[in-house]
Amino acid sequence: MAITQPPKIVTSRLGYDDSHTLERYLATGGYEGLRAALARTPEAVAAEVDAASLLGRGGAGFPAGRKWSMLRKNPVTYLVVNGDESEPATFKDHLLVERDPHQLVEGVVIAAYALQVSRVFIFLRGEFALGLERVQSALNDAYAHGAVGRDIFGSGFSVDVVVHPGAGAYICGEETALLESLEGKRGFPRIKPPFFPAAIGLYGDPTVVNNVETMSNLPWIMTNGGAAFAALGGGRSTGTRLFALAGHVANPGVFELEMVKTTFDDLINAPVLGGGIPHGRGLKAFIPGGVSAPWFGPDRIDLPLGQDEVAEAGSMLGSGSVVVMDDHTCAVRAAWRITKFFSRESCGQCTPCREGSGWLERIMERIERGQGREEDLDLLMDACDNISPGVAWPPQQTTICVLGPSIPSSISSAITMFRDEFLVHIKEGGCPYG
Amino acid sequence: MTEPTPVSAPRRAAFAPAAPTHLSADIVARAHELIALYPEPRSALIPLCHLAQEQDGWLTPEAMVDIAGLVGVTPGEVFGTASFYDMLHTEPVGTHVVAVCTNIACLLGGAAELLEHAEQSLGVGAGGTTSDGAFTLEEAECLADCDRAPCVQVNHRYVGAQTPESFDRLIADLRSGARAAEIPPHGTLIRVRRTTGLEVDPAAVADERRAAAEARAAREAAADGGGA
Numbered sequence: 001m002a003i004t005q006p007p008k009i010v011t012s013r014l015g016y017d018d019s020h021t022l023e024r025y026l027a028t029g030g031y032e033g034l035r036a037a038l039a040r041t042p043e044a045v046a047a048e049v050d051a052a053s054l055l056g057r058g059g060a061g062f063p064a065g066r067k068w069s070m071l072r073k074n075p076v077t078y079l080v081v082n083g084d085e086s087e088p089a090t091f092k093d094h095l096l097v098e099r100d101p102h103q104l105v106e107g108v109v110i111a112a113y114a115l116q117v118s119r120v121f122i123f124l125r126g127e128f129a130l131g132l133e134r135v136q137s138a139l140n141d142a143y144a145h146g147a148v149g150r151d152i153f154g155s156g157f158s159v160d161v162v163v164h165p166g167a168g169a170y171i172c173g174e175e176t177a178l179l180e181s182l183e184g185k186r187g188f189p190r191i192k193p194p195f196f197p198a199a200i201g202l203y204g205d206p207t208v209v210n211n212v213e214t215m216s217n218l219p220w221i222m223t224n225g226g227a228a229f230a231a232l233g234g235g236r237s238t239g240t241r242l243f244a245l246a247g248h249v250a251n252p253g254v255f256e257l258e259m260v261k262t263t264f265d266d267l268i269n270a271p272v273l274g275g276g277i278p279h280g281r282g283l284k285a286f287i288p289g290g291v292s293a294p295w296f297g298p299d300r301i302d303l304p305l306g307q308d309e310v311a312e313a314g315s316m317l318g319s320g321s322v323v324v325m326d327d328h329t330c331a332v333r334a335a336w337r338i339t340k341f342f343s344r345e346s347c348g349q350c351t352p353c354r355e356g357s358g359w360l361e362r363i364m365e366r367i368e369r370g371q372g373r374e375e376d377l378d379l380l381m382d383a384c385d386n387i388s389p390g391v392a393w394p395p396q397q398t399t400i401c402v403l404g405p406s407i408p409s410s411i412s413s414a415i416t417m418f419r420d421e422f423l424v425h426i427k428e429g430g431c432p433y434g
Numbered sequence: 435m436t437e438p439t440p441v442s443a444p445r446r447a448a449f450a451p452a453a454p455t456h457l458s459a460d461i462v463a464r465a466h467e468l469i470a471l472y473p474e475p476r477s478a479l480i481p482l483c484h485l486a487q488e489q490d491g492w493l494t495p496e497a498m499v500d501i502a503g504l505v506g507v508t509p510g511e512v513f514g515t516a517s518f519y520d521m522l523h524t525e526p527v528g529t530h531v532v533a534v535c536t537n538i539a540c541l542l543g544g545a546a547e548l549l550e551h552a553e554q555s556l557g558v559g560a561g562g563t564t565s566d567g568a569f570t571l572e573e574a575e576c577l578a579d580c581d582r583a584p585c586v587q588v589n590h591r592y593v594g595a596q597t598p599e600s601f602d603r604l605i606a607d608l609r610s611g612a613r614a615a616e617i618p619p620h621g622t623l624i625r626v627r628r629t630t631g632l633e634v635d636p637a638a639v640a641d642e643r644r645a646a647a648e649a650r651a652a653r654e655a656a657a658d659g660g661g662a
Contacts, residue, residue: 075642075645075646075649076646077639077642077643077646085578086575086576086578087576088537088538088539088575088576088580089537089538089539089576089580090576090578090580091578091579091580091581093578094578094579117642118634118638118639118642119473119634119639125578126484126519126521126590126623127521127577127578127587127590128578128590129589129590129591129623129624130591130592132623132624132626133624133625133626136624136626136627136628137626139628140626140628140629140630143629143630143633144629149630149633149634150633150634158633158634158638159634160471160632160633160634162471162472163624163628164477164480164481165480165481165484165623165624166480166519166521167480167483167484167516167519167520167521167522168519168520168521168522169518169519169520170575181480182477183474183476183477184474184476184477184478184479184480184505184507184515185476185479185515186514186515186518187518187519199650200650203473203474203643204647205642205643205646205647206646206650244580244581245581246539246542246580246581246583247538247539247542247543247580248542252539252580252581252583253581254581287538291537291538321580323538323539323542325542329542333541334538334541334542337536337537337538337541338537338538341537341538341575341576344575345575347518
């Protein structure tokens with residue numbers, strides 16, 4: 001496959017040092033998409049987004065247009081933007097909020113107009129101190145410019161946008177936990193049903209929750225049309241998407257790529273993208289979509305970067321983050337660290353997740369330290385099975401939210417792909433990689 | 435069967451919120467600005483905890499009492515919420531909270547070795563605070579800066595990928611105040627203040643909420659009718 005040259009839909013301004021300012025934004029077509037939207041009916045704006053077939057960029061990949069259309073039956077009260085980007089090795093929203101905050105604000109106002117809401121909350125993870133300042137500055141300038149607030153650009157449409165800082169909890173990326181947090185409570189995911197905040201959301205009122213990157217696509221879609229967006233990519237995966245590449249590559253970073261047209265091989269190895277694995281080493285494994293996703297070996301490197309293509313191969317494109325591990329990486333140590341993360345971030349509501357994650361972490365730690373037993377491998381898989389029966393993909397769920405069934409992914413991947421490595425740790429009493 | 439004893443109502447009544455006594459007039463003024471942005475005051479609880487940390491560097495019991503009064507909950511509810519979140523410190527921390535990420539991308543970039551160096555260099559383990567109160571060292575989960583691994587934040591400001599050598603220079607710069615303009619003391623999170631209040635009439639939002647509640651009641655009534 002080849003690396004295509006699609007239009008830059010969300011990263012067009014990143015070459016400018018002052019990409020976050022209103023001056024630069026206006027000089028580069030900023031707020032034109034909003035003006036185009038306001039000249040049309042809210043229904044026509046929603047139909048344009050439907051035509052783009054924009055899949056939500058948060059991780060679950062739900063079509064944004066369909067999320068909105070559920071609301072057409074009910075009056076919607078709030079739009080909430082999920083900027084709690086915390087999935088390990090995911091750092092695309094970080095880029096968007098710091099480097100192009102006006103694009104986010106413009107997208108948010110377009111969505112608010114389509115949904116006819118008058119109050120928007122942008123929830124950003126608290127660790128984005130600079131991002132919080134940049135989005136607040138952008139909002140202050142946008143209010144003064146007439147792009148947010150009362151009677152936007154003389155259209156008669158009014159909306160207030162509020163930036164809300166999180167306080168450090170991975171679970172708040174789960175949309176019902178995010179809403180609880182926004183209500184001033186612990187970030188405990190809510191019991192389903194109702195499955196969608198569209199039915200019962202913030203304060204029990206109908207709410208749409210969309211990701212930062214999803215919102216950032218809207219100005220381009222309004223300016224260039226949903227059909228132009230849908231012409232990019234392939235199958236259900238339309239448009240471009242931000243891929244965050246990290247780990248053992250020469251050139252880690254965030255790349256905007258046309259979906260499906262580009263492969264993992266391109267992303268990892270192309271000189272203009274990842275630039276290959278340094279120090280002349282080989283590829284051991286890669287994680288295709290955040291640490292909740294099952295790992296792939298080198299045999300899957302030709303897979304295209306498409307949501308359905310990755311799902312059919314037994315994992316997920318998820319949050320669009322790809323972690324590369326070279327052949328000097330200890331699989332046990334990598335899986336242990338990911339398990340430790342889940343153990344720390346489990347909210348504690350459901351027993352399989354709260355207890356299971358801790359047990360798994362302690363067993364993984366003792367294997368990595370050379371104190372494991374051979375029966376530990378079965379014990380690990382048994383504990384995984386108690387969290388997610390069958391340890392299959394897509395996973396079965398015994399918990400309120402999907403954090404629980406995400407825990408087994410790295411452990412079962414590592415055991416399946418690198419069982420010998422576990423046995424060396426156990427039999428030789430230590431990590432062969434030091 | 436006797437009626438169940440109501441538990442929550444009398445307990446709530448026992449806490450009579452008073453005017454803030456610990457938070458400064460400026461912080462309280464900013465707190466009221468924030469509370470006005472939300473349909474329900476409790477939504478401002480976490481933003482107010484950040485403000486309290488800006489004043490004190492950490493979330494003191496006195497500040498939690500003030501916040502409770504400001505948003506209309508008990509101090510216990512403030513503590514119960516705050517204790518869930520990594521960024522809200524209900525125990526004192528150093529002027530500089532140094533967070534070293536060791537999650538997967540940073541681990542592959544040498545974060546475990548960096549954290550070990552940081553522990554030796556500062557003379558405290560992860561979670562510890564130096565005896566002079568200047569530094570708290572934290573082992574962090576992913577901070578979303580994975581192309582600059584291993585990632586370090588000081589007071590939630592990114593300082594880029596660090597080596598053991600650059601880490602020691604960073605600490606020296608923080609000690610000397612060389613980076614004070616860029617990195618405020620711990621607790622100061624958002625230095626940009628919102629310049630406008632809400633512009634949409636709150637009555638419009640109240641009308642939307644009422645319409646939503648009525649629509650929900652109608653749907654539920656229809657669903658009940660259909661089931662009967």
